Amino acid sequence: MKKIPSFKLSIVGLGIALNVIGTFTAFSLKLPILLDSIGTIMVSFLLGPYYGIITGLCGSIVSGITFDIYSLYFAPVQIFVGFFSSLVYNKGLMKDNKRFLGVFVISIFSSFIGAIIAAFVFGGITSSSSSYIVAILSNMGISKVLSVFIVQFLIDYLDRFVAVSLVILVILKIPNNIKQELINN
Incomplete structure (x- = not known):
């Protein structure tokens, strides 16, 4: 088994913390965005998909067992x-x-994955404040699955755009010698 360098492990830990803090903030303030993938995106940009996926899954598990059970179900996202x-x-x-x-x-x-989970596992109602919009669209005659997908996509796009923009700002501030260290390990 290949040993993971402690520097990369630290970046993954930071990413998990960012995901949990973001999720907790959005959950507590009932924000219309999730903020649950800032760390996943950051780690994916810096270290690649394997580390990003691990970061996202671990963040979902920590959030799910501490304050938002729905996070566990949405870990595949x-x-x-x-x-x-x-x-x-x-x-x-x-x-x-x-x-x-x-x-x-x-x-x-x-x-797409989030909408499938929300529609079929939870009937479109989750801990997210976007559940109200799903209910409104469903009451207007739009199918539950389509309602969930529309809302999920709009919320996710805004959420991911905010996350990516923040991460890009951070990456631009990271000194080149640290970026090179990440690439070499």
Whole structure:
């Protein structure tokens, strides 16, 4: 088994903490965005998809067992966020105006999985404040699955755009010697 360098392990730990703090903040303040993937995206950009996925899954587990049981059920969404974040970042889709497309790619796949979980496991009602919008759309005659997907995508796109923008700002401030250390290990 290959030993994970402690520097990378520290970055993953920071990412998990960012996910949990973001989730707790959004959960406590009933924000319309989730803030649960800032750490996943950061780690995926810096270390690649494997570390990003691990970060997302661990963040969901910690949040799920401490204050938001729904986070456990939505852990598969973090797999897609971690994988596609790394993919679009490495393809250069997070630079300038391409960022809108890059966030779209991350959001469309993760929203699809999140909508399936929310619609079929929870009937569209979760701890997110967006459940109110799902109820309104459903009462307007839109199918439950489509209502959940529409809301999930809009919320996820906004959430991922905020997360990616914050992460890009942070990455730009990281000294080149530290970035090189991450690449070499």
